[in-house]
Amino acid sequence: MNITRTITATVAAAALTTGLVACSAQEDKAAETAETTVAETATETNTATETATPSESKGATEAEAGTVAVDTADGAQAMVPAGLAEAMDTYAQAEWGEPLSVEETEEGWITAYDGGHYVTWNENTGGAPTWGEIANNWLTTVEPEQGLGFPVAAETPLEDGSGWVQEFENGTIEWARGEDGLFQANVNVTN
Structure with a gap:
C-alpha cells in the first residue's frame, strides 16, 4: 500500500x-x-x-468524530482514531522520531517508526509497542498465517535470560536463543 x-x-x-x-x-x-x-x-x-x-x-469537531490529526515524518498529517493517537503518545520513544507511516489493517492500526519500531492499536488491545525480531516475525510471517492478533503489551525478557516474549491477543511470540545458540522465533497460538 x-x-x-x-x-x-x-x-x-x-x-x-x-x-x-x-x-x-x-x-x-x-x-x-x-x-x-x-x-x-x-x-x-x-x-x-x-x-x-x-x-x-x-x-x-475531530474529537467528536473520534479522529485526530497526527504529524508524520514527511510533513504530512494522517487522520487516526483518538485511541491510536493516545497509544502513540504513551509508547513511542523520542529517539524513534516522527511516525514514518500510519496504516489501517483489517484488525487495527500500525504506526511505523525508525529502526523497526511500531505502535499498534485496535479497540480490543488499547495499543502496545512492538519492535525488533518479534515485530518482524509478527508482521511478515505470524499474523498473516496464524491469526495471532495484535500485541497487548510490550515485550518482556524471558526469566532464563535467553530472549524476549511478547503477548498478543491470541498467543505469544518468543525470540529466544535455542540449544544451538542461535536465536529463533517460537510462536504459541492459544486460540
Missing part, C-alpha cells in the same frame, strides 16, 4: 469535510460528486475516512 496515497486521501477527505460546511445550494451537486470521489479513493487505499454531509458536519 502506498502510504503517501493513503495520507493524501486522508488529508483530502478532511479538507473536503471542512469545505462542505460552506457549500451553498448551487454547489451541492459538485460537492456530492467530490464526496463520492473521496469516498471511493479512501476505500481504494484502505483508509478509514468518513466524509460528512453538510448537515452532519455542522458543529462537529
Whole structure:
C-alpha cells in the first residue's frame, strides 16, 4: 500500500469535510460528486475516512468524530482514531522520531517508526509497542498465517535470560536463543 496515497486521501477527505460546511445550494451537486470521489479513493487505499454531509458536519469537531490529526515524518498529517493517537503518545520513544507511516489493517492500526519500531492499536488491545525480531516475525510471517492478533503489551525478557516474549491477543511470540545458540522465533497460538 502506498502510504503517501493513503495520507493524501486522508488529508483530502478532511479538507473536503471542512469545505462542505460552506457549500451553498448551487454547489451541492459538485460537492456530492467530490464526496463520492473521496469516498471511493479512501476505500481504494484502505483508509478509514468518513466524509460528512453538510448537515452532519455542522458543529462537529475531530474529537467528536473520534479522529485526530497526527504529524508524520514527511510533513504530512494522517487522520487516526483518538485511541491510536493516545497509544502513540504513551509508547513511542523520542529517539524513534516522527511516525514514518500510519496504516489501517483489517484488525487495527500500525504506526511505523525508525529502526523497526511500531505502535499498534485496535479497540480490543488499547495499543502496545512492538519492535525488533518479534515485530518482524509478527508482521511478515505470524499474523498473516496464524491469526495471532495484535500485541497487548510490550515485550518482556524471558526469566532464563535467553530472549524476549511478547503477548498478543491470541498467543505469544518468543525470540529466544535455542540449544544451538542461535536465536529463533517460537510462536504459541492459544486460540
